[in-house]
Amino acid sequence: MSENSYDIVIIGGGVIGSAIAYFLSRNTEQNLKIAVIEKDSSYQFGSTARSAGGVRLQFSTPENIRMSQFAVEFLRNITDHLGIEGEKVDVSYTEGGYLFLAQDHQIPILYNNHEVQKREGVPVALLDPEDLKTSYPWMNVSDLAGGTLGLEGEGWLDAYGLNQAFRKKAISQGVTYLKDEVLDLVKNGSKIEKATLKSGDSVLGSVFVNAAGARAAEIAKMAELDLAVRPRKRFIFSFSCREEVGPCPLTIDPSGLYFRPEGHQFITGRSPGPDEDPDCLDFDVNYDWFDNDIWPVLAHRVPAFEAIKMENAWAGHYAYTLLDQNAVLGPHPEVPNFIFANGFSGHGLQQSPAVGRAIAELILFQNYQTLDLSCFSFERLLTGKGVREINVV
Template sequence: MGRLAKTPKRDSYDVVIVGGAMLGASVAWFLAANPDFDGRVLVVERDPSYSACSTAHTNSCLRQQFSAPINVEISRFAADYVRRFRDEMGDARVPGIDTQYFGYLYLAGDEATASRLRANAAMQAGLGAGTRILTPDEIAAAWPFYDLDGVVLGSHNPVDEGYFDGGTMFDWWRRLAAERGVEFIHGEVVGIDTVRDRVTAVRLASGETVSCGWVVNAAGPRAAGVAAMAGLSLPVEPRKRYTWVVRAAAPLDRDLPLTVDPTGVHFRSDGACYMIGATPEDDPAVAPDDFAFDHGLWERKVWPAVAQRIPQFESLKVVNEWVGHYAYNTLDRNAVVGPDDRIGNFLFVNGFSGHGLQQAPAMGRGIAEWITTGGYRTLDLTPLHVDRIRAGRPLGEAAII
């Protein structure tokens, strides 16, 4: 896209999107591609290098193994969208998206978890997912490298589950949205003006005031600060999540599914390497620009869990490591999407708690439908609306990594 301008071309837009990473880009693209929308869109991104955003630190995974039906349906759409990406974009320049679908394998270490996985698998299968329950003997037959001591059963979905090249999707959403007239600028929203129950304008750090018909909060881990500018509360905060890429002295003879261990550590194949992820033992909110790395976490928690589950991984060499942020919804770790219950033209696309990349296609489509028609036309996203936050009514989702 080239270097972004630092000031907008106009003083008024139909839609202003605060944040231009994966979720903001999705909304921008689906608006630009919607034949019923002919408005002007401004995307304000504070860091056009995207080096510190959650999108840049994602593991780019895709799964249907959730416990809330709405999340399964969102991911089913994402898998279909990824498969049809080039056709969806309608441009011969757009490549297909590379995928590696070896599935997630959830391992239950107790009967309560096993019972939950059985119930989830039945619900997921009813919605079209390929989830299957495996006994320890069946797991051992498929992947003989696991030490299954203490494992009661596993839940595995080999269909449309694994990881995909989210970077390609992100790049082409931004590029083609810009070609269709969406304006992206390098700037920061520092204030939001409201009159009674409507947003009227956003104020930029560069000094401009831009009037608008809609504001879309796509600010990732900074979402609560953007909401507060409009006088709104949002229980979303940055929390650290760690990733390591390793080489094994004795590589496995087959793909390693994305294995979710009872310890909470998860690991999968990543080309010739393996990718490992973990939550810190202490998991507080952090500042949005805090990426300090706890180098002791690997020795204390992560490597012992991996080596116990896969003895062949006794010898691993770390070749890359990073820490990123979840935009963590402290109420229920599910997304907050759609209009505010008091300021109806302020729209949330926030709080994805680690599964935002795979939910981005459905979110962009849904928000574009809401802006264009005043409602959802394909998948009903109202279970994710902010009214549950205001009422303290969590949407249950047990399958959070």
């Protein structure tokens, strides 16, 4: 059995861990030795590959908006960032827009969010029912009071492709990826010194980053720390429709259900209520959820969706922050060499470029250099003062 030493050890090679590895390894002055530990070398069973791949700017928190704005810039110029020896990087980034629909009681939230977005320079159009009817004749607007449409930047991409692009670029910059699983962390006083691995090997490190996605709380527990982030299962269903529907942005119904085009088909999903959302790490699909909770809402909003055929379905996981469903970023106050990059609650893909850059800045310079994300620090989990993201649904 071997024991290797690194400057930085990143636990989790999904899009967050790989983005951190990429941004850290860009810094050639410090010549850091970086390892990423990832047990699923195929990357088919992590949260990244099974996500819907959305990028949106329509948040109510300025920091969330700013992270997405950086993601848009990054994705539009992705070959400049992640290309290797001039090879083009294509993650199928499609700026198809996000359309939030609202009923009467949701209009004040929609309008208040719109004001925040305007102040942050986000191009969003306010639509009344007549606008919706004109722009989307395939939509039932009879119970709607309005909506907002992102005019630039918002859309979707190949989540697996982005993860692989970060990973390949990080490797080209000297990062080592270890196909293994962390079984324990060795703590000495206020410092993590070593990770023991399933293979029997161990890894020494000066800094450890928890980027373990839905298993983040398990890794934190190995460091004798409590992280209030839990794994929650989400279903995505793919379906085909007999009638032509379009143009179609990623549409969020007032009920919380979303749908968007995926090639010649559509994908859809809906978060369950709090009483139907236990901690879960399996990938079992509840097909009754589509028949009973998805299809009726689809058919109501889009009459053409009364005649659809479900083609495929899969389950993925959210790393769900119990306090406020926002990310937990930065060091633990009592274990400063243990860094959190967890709890994105479904937003990890779109926030990965900004989070990768931010965590790299914290490690390299001990503070944020470009975008202040200190509101997402671990301390808020201790005080209970969450960062409230006000959603329309």
